[in-house]
Amino acid sequence: MSLVDLASLGTLASSVAVFVSLIYLAMQMRQNAKHTMALIHQGRVARIVDLQLRAADPAMAAAIIAGNGRAPTPEAVLEHQFAQHCWATFMSMEDTFAQRAEGLVGPEQFEGLRRGLVAVISEPGMQAFFLARADGSPFGQFIRENLARLSHA
Numbered sequence: 001m002s003l004v005d006l007a008s009l010g011t012l013a014s015s016v017a018v019f020v021s022l023i024y025l026a027m028q029m030r031q032n033a034k035h036t037m038a039l040i041h042q043g044r045v046a047r048i049v050d051l052q053l054r055a056a057d058p059a060m061a062a063a064i065i066a067g068n069g070r071a072p073t074p075e076a077v078l079e080h081q082f083a084q085h086c087w088a089t090f091m092s093m094e095d096t097f098a099q100r101a102e103g104l105v106g107p108e109q110f111e112g113l114r115r116g117l118v119a120v121i122s123e124p125g126m127q128a129f130f131l132a133r134a135d136g137s138p139f140g141q142f143i144r145e146n147l148a149r150l151s152h153a
Contacts, residue, residue: 038104045095049088056084086129093117097139117146 055064061080062072070076096113099105105113121127127147134143 034102034104038099038102041098042095045091048091052084052088052091056081056088082125083129086126089120089126090130090133093120094139097142101138114142114146117143118150121147122150 054060058077058081061077061084065072065076065080093113093116096105096109100110100113117130121130121143130143131147134140134147
């Protein structure tokens with residue numbers, strides 16, 4: 001084999017290495033983009049849940065009810081607090097479900113979500129809240145499937 005042949009083989013090997021490196025880099029960039037989107041979504045959900053839990057504080061709940069033109073009776077405050085708790089739970093679970101769809105949550109964590117959802121929807125008030133939001137989305141379907149399992153158990 002001549003020196004020119006060896007140089008050609010070296011060039012070919014270098015080209016293949018560069019090509020493989022570019023594929024690896026593209027995969028890494030895609031994964032980083034997924035993680036960045038997940039962090040953005042998590043931050044959004046954390047802000048929403050924080051606001052909902054703050055709105056569940058009795059004084060804040062009364063202020064929100066009064067600000068919306070209703071009397072902040074003890075019953076109205078309790079209803080508002082419960083609704084805020086339901087929303088916070090729903091948003092948190094929906095976020096975990098969405099991250100599973102992106103491949104960012106493992107099977108053990110997803111099973112934990114499923115068990116948590118079953119526990120939540122076994123309570124009548126939470127069940128009504130979740131069922132009212134179980135639309136045609138994948139998370140809505142997940143709620144309905146687990147509700148069906150619960151009713152057959």
